[in-house]
Amino acid sequence: xxxHDLVRELxxxxxxxxxxxxxxxxxxxxxxxxxxxxxxxxKRPNLDAAARDGVSGLSVPVLPGITPGSGPGxxxxxxxDPLEYRIGRGILEALGINFAVGLNDVCIRGNxxxxxxxGTITDxxxxxxxxxxxxxxxxxxxxxxxxxxxxxxEPVKEHRFVLVFRASGLGDAVADTDPQAVGVRPLxxxxxxxxxxxxxxxxxxxxAKAEALLKSDVPTNGITLRGFxxxxxxxxxxxxxxxxxxxxxxxxxxxxxxxxxxxxxxxxGQTLTDQVxxxxxxxxxxxxxxxxxxxxxxxxxxGNFPAKVQMIEAFDAIIPQVRALNPDVFIVTGDHSxxxxxxxxxxxxxxxxxxxxxxRADGVTEFSESACLRGGLxxxxxxxxxxxxxxxxxxxxxxxx
Amino acid sequence: xxxHDLVRELxxxxxxxxxxxxxxxxxxxxxxxxxxxxxxxxKRPNLDAAARDGVSGLSVPVLPGITPGSGPGxxxxxxxDPLEYRIGRGILEALGINFAVGLNDVCIRGNxxxxxxxGTITDxxxxxxxxxxxxxxxxxxxxxxxxxxxxxxEPVKEHRFVLVFRASGLGDAVADTDPQAVGVRPLxxxxxxxxxxxxxxxxxxxxAKAEALLKSDVPTNGITLRGFxxxxxxxxxxxxxxxxxxxxxxxxxxxxxxxxxxxxxxxxGQTLTDQVxxxxxxxxxxxxxxxxxxxxxxxxxxGNFPAKVQMIEAFDAIIPQVRALNPDVFIVTGDHSxxxxxxxxxxxxxxxxxxxxxxRADGVTEFSESACLRGGLxxxxxxxxxxxxxxxxxxxxxxxx
Numbered sequence: 079x080x081x082h083d084l085v086r087e088l089x090x091x092x093x094x095x096x097x098x099x100x101x102x103x104x105x106x107x108x109x110x111x112x113x114x115x116x117x118x119x120x121k122r123p124n125l126d127a128a129a130r131d132g133v134s135g136l137s138v139p140v141l142p143g144i145t146p147g148s149g150p151g152x153x154x155x156x157x158x159d160p161l162e163y164r165i166g167r168g169i170l171e172a173l174g175i176n177f178a179v180g181l182n183d184v185c186i187r188g189n190x191x192x193x194x195x196x197g198t199i200t201d202x203x204x205x206x207x208x209x210x211x212x213x214x215x216x217x218x219x220x221x222x223x224x225x226x227x228x229x230x231x232e233p234v235k236e237h238r239f240v241l242v243f244r245a246s247g248l249g250d251a252v253a254d255t256d257p258q259a260v261g262v263r264p265l266x267x268x269x270x271x272x273x274x275x276x277x278x279x280x281x282x283x284x285x286a287k288a289e290a291l292l293k294s295d296v297p298t299n300g301i302t303l304r305g306f307x308x309x310x311x312x313x314x315x316x317x318x319x320x321x322x323x324x325x326x327x328x329x330x331x332x333x334x335x336x337x338x339x340x341x342x343x344x345x346x347g348q349t350l351t352d353q354v355x356x357x358x359x360x361x362x363x364x365x366x367x368x369x370x371x372x373x374x375x376x377x378x379x380x381g382n383f384p385a386k387v388q389m390i391e392a393f394d395a396i397i398p399q400v401r402a403l404n405p406d407v408f409i410v411t412g413d414h415s416x417x418x419x420x421x422x423x424x425x426x427x428x429x430x431x432x433x434x435x436x437x438r439a440d441g442v443t444e445f446s447e448s449a450c451l452r453g454g455l456x457x458x459x460x461x462x463x464x465x466x467x468x469x470x471x472x473x474x475x476x477x478x479x
Numbered sequence: 480x481x482x483h484d485l486v487r488e489l490x491x492x493x494x495x496x497x498x499x500x501x502x503x504x505x506x507x508x509x510x511x512x513x514x515x516x517x518x519x520x521x522k523r524p525n526l527d528a529a530a531r532d533g534v535s536g537l538s539v540p541v542l543p544g545i546t547p548g549s550g551p552g553x554x555x556x557x558x559x560d561p562l563e564y565r566i567g568r569g570i571l572e573a574l575g576i577n578f579a580v581g582l583n584d585v586c587i588r589g590n591x592x593x594x595x596x597x598g599t600i601t602d603x604x605x606x607x608x609x610x611x612x613x614x615x616x617x618x619x620x621x622x623x624x625x626x627x628x629x630x631x632x633e634p635v636k637e638h639r640f641v642l643v644f645r646a647s648g649l650g651d652a653v654a655d656t657d658p659q660a661v662g663v664r665p666l667x668x669x670x671x672x673x674x675x676x677x678x679x680x681x682x683x684x685x686x687a688k689a690e691a692l693l694k695s696d697v698p699t700n701g702i703t704l705r706g707f708x709x710x711x712x713x714x715x716x717x718x719x720x721x722x723x724x725x726x727x728x729x730x731x732x733x734x735x736x737x738x739x740x741x742x743x744x745x746x747x748g749q750t751l752t753d754q755v756x757x758x759x760x761x762x763x764x765x766x767x768x769x770x771x772x773x774x775x776x777x778x779x780x781x782g783n784f785p786a787k788v789q790m791i792e793a794f795d796a797i798i799p800q801v802r803a804l805n806p807d808v809f810i811v812t813g814d815h816s817x818x819x820x821x822x823x824x825x826x827x828x829x830x831x832x833x834x835x836x837x838x839r840a841d842g843v844t845e846f847s848e849s850a851c852l853r854g855g856l857x858x859x860x861x862x863x864x865x866x867x868x869x870x871x872x873x874x875x876x877x878x879x880x
Contacts (some may be wrong), residue, residue, distance in 0.1 A: 225802030
């Protein structure tokens with residue numbers, strides 16, 4: 079019996095409210111052996127109070143030692159095994175620009191490149207055009223028509239764009255046309271299944287028309303494509319848990335990930351205060367609220383330890399306003415660690431706390447990596463977090479008689 | 480997606496060095512309730528320092544409560560699920576005497592026994608002959624020839640020998656001829672698949688010729704055979720992790736296990752000092768070093784608590800010389816526990832420490848069973864240890880975007 083089968087069998091409905099507040103890349107490392115992590119350095123009276131009131135632990139995003147991207151990191155928190163549900167790069171790119179991906183879409187990450195007169199690549203990023211220039215070229219590509227397929231071209235940033243083909247029966251098992259090298263020609267698209275050959279044929283038509291159109295647009299006169307991907311077949315969180323779910327996230331990528339599991343995407347404004355205002359206005363309309371806070375990750379990626387500390391303190395300051403709504407289950411966690419020391423995502427387990435009237439106290443008095451190590455949730459796989467959420471919300475019946 | 484698929488997808492190459500130092504049977508038990516284990520009793524300043532510098536935990540070799548032999552114990556540490564990869568007894572016997580097992584070999588554990596004139600077994604160990612006598616009888620058996628198959632007979636010790644048949648298309652699904660009882664005749668070999676019937680036929684010819692040859696050699700006038708096994712199909716560690724791996728082990732069994740996963744087997748001399756000298760001379764030639772120390776297990780098996788303490792202290796004393804090489808990842812663990820109190824392998828989780836620049840501190844200040852229980856690695860499945868090793872060595876890319 080899979081976890082999802084179990085959830086469907088046991089789930090019950092009541093009026094409880096669950097808040098999942100994700101501080102992206104929350105976990106960290108000390109800069110020097112024997113020092114404190116970003117979280118341990120930050121003043122965090124409200125997170126500490128929540129840890130005292132609830133039960134804590136450390137979330138392992140995928141498996142020990144495995145560092146997830148944002149996709150698998152969030153899927154795990156939503157209760158979808160990240161090793162089972164994989165989201166292709168093209169889909170993530172499309173989600174990241176808030177493109178409403180449909181079930182008949184094949185999404186592709188595109189790069190503008192510079193081609194020599196003989197068609198070989200001389201610059202894989204086309205001299206890093208401005209985003210304004212990217213938009214101009216994308217507008218040219220939007221004029222391309224191919225019978226039987228709807229085509230979307232969307233600018234991302236600099237040399238990057240998203241290409242979407244919409245038609246029924248398009249496979250996504252298409253090899254990248256990006257040779258990941260200069261001095262060679264972009265590869266022709268090749269599908270490894272009949273439905274993917276159909277996609278590859280469309281791709282090759284598109285590329286030929288694009289190169290003709292952009293002929294005089296050196297250095298942005300060519301394109302390479304990679305990460306061909308369709309929407310994974312994935313039950314929505316409402317189908318799975320019976321929860322009406324709302325996402326209150328500022329950044330497109332996280333809105334996109336929430337859309338992937340069927341959440342309603344609400345206008346979240348730009349700040350934590352905006353997000354909490356939205357939360358208050360829709361409190362009665364949903365059962366489950368996913369709030370996402372980006373800056374604990376981005377400051378970690380920048381390698382800016384003091385800035386990450388500051389972002390944690392800003393995050394801490396908003397906590398009382400959320401708890402004032404009296405959610406039946408209040409969870410704070412991260413999708414992965416992003417230690418400033420590493421300037422990147424990492425595998426290190428992520429501090430997590432859960433407060434409910436029926437959480438079992440564990441003697442943890444502060445919210446930190448070292449304190450969570452002794453917490454009552456133990457070190458747990460992220461995909462199990464929603465089981466805790468549902469249980470503490472009284473939304474699971476008994477398994478077996 | 481299996482762990483091995485994941486590893487192959489994420490692995491990257493760099494110049495890092497990983498040392499896996501296995502103290503066989505490291506974990507123990509106090510002799511009396513409330514007392515200290517062997518490790519807790521030993522003076523171990525260097526292991527304690529490593530625990531302070533790194534992250535600790537307890538390794539569960541197979542599953543809770545499951546005691547492994549050396550084969551599954553080590554396979555787990557190398558990242559091969561011991562429940563999925565099984566190594567037959569015949570293979571282990573052959574590896575244990577440093578026999579270079581080939582892909583077309585069926586290996587068998589043999590015992591000399593005493594047969595009555597009517598062919599029934601009167602002593603299953605042939606009166607425990609000397610090893611010298613074992614060699615003599617083995618030399619006789621080496622004269623046996625059977626068309627179409629190469630035959631190897633190798634002495635082990637006392638009544639034990641190894642028999643290997645080498646020919647293509649030999650199955651290993653052959654039932655033991657050892658009836659595990661006296662007063663009955665050895666069983667005829669029977670194969671349960673066509674290729675194993677072929678093996679069984681060869682076995683029966685061999686046994687008939689052996690009994691004819693040994694007719695006048697009472698009490699070593701018969702043989703029983705068990706543990707028919709071919710080499711398991713197993714990816715090498717280099718194929719899997721992209722690591723150039725060296726084994727520096729004194730005992731044949733551990734060289735054999737390392738050979739099974741494709742490590743280079745280096746001359747390790749006889750002592751820890753010899754082993755570390757070898758490590759230094761080949762430091763630039765490999766990425767991964769498996770060092771094996773036997774005496775923590777053998778003293779435990781002997782039930783000699785003070786001797787095991789002493790062996791741990793000798794082990795502790797060599798640690799600084801290994802750490803002086805500045806491995807990027809330094810791991811100390813065991814393949815299982817061997818409590819002197821039990822005089823045998825046991826299932827008890829094994830103290831483990833990992834030191835790297837990016838290991839997250841856990842407040843553990845000593846290397847002992849009780850301290851490791853509060854360590855940051857938690858209680859983990861041995862098969863996940865290599866994921867930690869690869870991650871801390873910076874040898875894994877991100878999973879998903």
